[in-house]
Amino acid sequence: MPRRSFSAPTAIAADPLDLARRLLDEGEPSLADLASHTGLSASHLQRRFRARFGLSPAEYLARKKLGTLKAALREGRDVTTALYDAGYGSPSRLYEQGAAKLGMTPATYRAGGRGVAIRWTLVDTVLGRTLVAATERGICAIELGEDDTALERRLRDEFPHAQLERVEAGRDDFLAPRLQAVAERLAGREADVPVDLLGTGFQQRVWDALMKVPEGETVSYAGLARQLGAPRAARAVASACAHNRIAVVVPCHRVIRGDGSLGGYRWGLPRKQQLLARERG
Template sequence: MNTARQLRDKLDHARQLLDAGEPTLTDLAATVGLSASHLQRQFGARFGLSPAEYLAQRKLGTLKVALREGNDVSAALYDAGYGSPSRVYEGGAAKLGMTPARYRAGGAGEQIRWSIAATALGQALVATTERGVCMIELGEDADALEARLHEEFPQAQLERVDAGRDEFLAPRLHSVADALAGKQAQVPVDLIGTAFQKKVWDALMKIPRGETRSYAEVALAIGQPRATRAVASACAGNHLAIVVPCHRVIRGDGSLGGYRWGLPMKQKVLAREKAA
């Protein structure tokens, strides 16, 4: 068996151990027969996450499934491997973005105000929590837009505000409309995702208007040069059209790649930004 294959097998074994329990980096390295530093570096290169980040996201995924199934919050926390509720949203490798009780079953207890407005890019559903805008969905079918919101937060307290006419939603809707029109706008956002997704989304928001980056360049910018596929996945998981500018990420050969809201929309926005 060649050396490269042996290394892959050891890394796959390490991932299996992380899926089955919570070994420390030292124990994990000793079990698979690598030094801790070598395992840390090679695991990140292969899977786009450090062992600690992989474990944290696995635990977070387990928690999300349990909460969405309606399980008791405390039981779900401890079953997922969290020692206390605060561990979910302390500084760490993965966070919910809202408390477990509010995320439970799709945002139960979370108050989300939303509206659908005509914008420069067509109809847009804009939804916001008390912390900031959590969803900007584009599309021509208002019912489909609303269905996407319900899919993401099926048990949140969703309040539709016609034409965004209230003191809370109106200024946020106005800022989003400006952003969709290609104007400079300050849009407060509530990014709900894993630590890796947020890291990618933060990197996207640093790409200057009129410029693009390849998926590989974004991976390099966040310090995980081999996480190209994970970066593409994070872009696909973005729910904040234009404001989190995943449209500015293209393939290494210069082709557009994919886009949640369709390639014609991506091409249109990129052309507009380049011209500006």
């Protein structure tokens, strides 16, 4: 399947980086194509695009295609149709580019994680009872609550067909170091926590942007939508925050309403207040 064509917007954007992103959203231009349409050199465009959006143009395009694929699979479309609609030229290209980032094959993702190994445990943290779950690629869920049964139910609802294995906290060579890193982050200290973010392309863009909001600062739903170049998508941003499964590490607690009120929080407004007060202090 040939590279998808694209055409430059009729109204040239004042900002060459915004124009480059619009071209990527509309087709599959090469870096040379983008440089030609924006008037920047390829190397300069590459550097500035990564500085603005956190991804190279090629990575941005790959993320967009993967998001389209995931959304189609979630809707129940067959893998062959989904892969071509997403812009993968062949099944081999899909498995080279897509399966590795899904953390599972597309068919398995569509089947609710069937066969994927997820290890999880329950631990006490400074924020209360916490469920931590991980695939081989990283943390896929951090759920906060008080009731162990409810926490486990959330995990099983999220990954209904995965191979879920409960392990003893601190006694599993795979999960133990990840648990320590999670505990550090929940306590407000720096720690590198590898994550396995599974969601639509837009959700991943929101979650990526959230992880760039500095500690002690907040952003409004509308403000985050504007940062993403989708100023009318404040509700979609709020929905992405509500679907975030990784508490604190993906800091959706730093998103508030435009009037300064807290808005919602998957793990309860008292915890959101607690987290914001701690970070501001």
